[in-house]
Amino acid sequence: MAISRMFQILILSLLYFTSSIVLAANPTYNIQSYGAKSGGKSDCSKAFLSAWGAACAATAPATVYVPPGRYLMRNVYFDGNSCKNNAITIRIDGTLVAPSDYNVIGSSGSWLKFERVTGVSIYGGTLDAQGANLWACKNSGKGCPKGATSLAFYNSNNIRINGLVSMNSQMFHILVDGCRNANLVNVRVSAPGNSPNTDGIHVQQSSGVTIMNSHVSTGDDCVSIGPGASNLWIENLACGPGHGISIGSLGWEMNEAGVQNVTVKTATFSGTENGVRVKTWARPSNGFVRDILFQHLVMVNVQNPVIIDQNYCPNHEKCPHQGSGVKISNVKYEDIHGTSATQVAVKFDCSKTRPCSGIELDGVNLTFRDKPATASCSNAGGTAEGVVKPSSCL
Incomplete structure (x- = not known):
């Protein structure tokens, strides 16, 4: 017993001495x-x-x-x-x-x-x-x-x-x-x-960025993803009020870095303007968006739960109306459910000059006021698996 007690005292003394050195050194x-x-x-x-x-x-x-x-x-x-x-x-x-x-x-x-x-x-x-x-x-x-x-x-x-x-x-x-x-x-x-331009977190020209276990309430995008973002992981995010999670606006410059390898999973959008959005200017560009996964998302009265908008041109200014040059490919929407505040719950408005390709819907279930919602596709190609409501227009 005495030896054991002496051993415990020795260990505690060493721990105290070590911690004192660390504190002094830091x-x-x-x-x-x-x-x-x-x-x-x-x-x-x-x-x-x-x-x-x-x-x-x-x-x-x-x-x-x-x-x-x-x-x-x-x-x-x-x-x-x-x-x-x-x-x-x-x-x-x-x-x-x-x-x-x-x-x-x-x-x-x-x-x-x-x-x-x-x-x-x-x-x-x-x-x-x-x-x-x-x-x-x-x-x-x-x-x-x-x-x-x-x-x-x-x-x-x-x-x-x-x-x-x-x-x-x-x-x-x-x-x-x-x-x-x-x-x-x-x-x-x-x-x-109603606070203008107050994006919660904006990421651009960066790689290896992780956003986890966070809550964003603001007047603009909860998370906005700009040119040159890659290997971005967003998980367990609560968004609202706000404009949702947005890749873009992209394609303002002709030679612009693309966005790739982005994962958004286990997120909840409450009363937001958008859920998950990809947005590009309606002007020529060599940019791209590829290898994106939106997974396990809940929409609560969201105006545009799932949207790709490649004809972004506010007030019809500074857009030559030639179609977006940003190429969007390999975007997957998996296990997305909840309610839309508008009848069109899924909207893929892609570029007429560089159509979207490789869009995947798997387990999407969105309703509008307890009624079936609708989907809208333009220049979009892809596949649908499992239960997909509204019915796929790809």
Whole structure:
């Protein structure tokens, strides 16, 4: 018994000693130590950047810590070119709040911008961009700035965002552009359904992006997928209000990177404008969309549950009406059920110059007001298997 007890004490002592070494080797930089004050009135941008700079200079994994409270932040640029540390965690227990005057960040493009960083993780916290006044300006038709994306990652690798809440963004909430290996988990996006251009998560020119266990309520696309996105995995997403999950708009440029290998599974759309959509401009392009899987989706009173729109041309402006040049192929819709808010629940409006091919329907069951819905096809080819309601028009 004595030997066993001594062994337990030895093990506990070793664990304590080891953990003490790890804590000592992995420093934490509290933004309050660099002058940040909570309350949401004092500009904490310089304090945050000072803590970031200290973490970048550390030779071991480091943490930038934001304690509970509200911290006013102007535009902040996190430059990876001058950062030697590839393992920085930003732990947020409080709220970062943008200035109430939307002009302060409204013309900058991004509020919190990370560029060329590697191994950055953001855990917890809330971003409140206070975008309501800018939305009102846009909706009034007055001249106002375009607005800033709340959190943007450019040309970065091995990014992780876990447990973040983004509220009331002026424009996009989260942007992933030119990145490799980004994981967004337990993210919550919140903005009213009438907030313009407030896409929840936008991904473009990026590969290896995963979005899981997240909830997006906003005024535009819950997730929008732009040119150059590949190997994208979206799972267990709740969307609504919003415009659904959209691949596109694509094909604005003649030589534009395509979208491929996208999986969307186990998602619920509630009262959204669209469910899953592929959208391309009605203009010449060499782009493509291929190898897409939409699987295990629930539609609850969705206006356009399943839609391909290759004749996108708002207000009939800047479109030569020559047909979309984006080639859409190998798109599978499997186990999609629920209710449509319009009679046409499945609509494939494909390009007259480059028709859709390889569309697969398997186990689609959508109704309209407890009645049979309908499907519409134009320039679309493919197959249907299992129960397909409305009846396939492919």
